[in-house]
Amino acid sequence: MSVADPDMVERAVHAHERANELCFIANSVNFPVRHAPEVTVAPTRQPAQPPAPSTSPST
Helix, strand or coil: CEECCHHHHHHHHHHHHHHHHHCHHHHHCCCCCCCCCCCEECCCCCCCCCCCCCCCCCC
8 A cells, every 4th residue: 555644554554453454254254364564655746847948149
């Protein structure tokens, strides 16, 4: 899972733990099902920059 902010990592891990508790398949089989969350923080996007003005002489 990828989150936008580092402060969201703990919440994402908790969401996976809760999903494990509620997982129908994991609760229906007679062997352990392990959920191993991998949470990464997405790189921030920089706003698009306008094109640089042309330095060639106009004709």
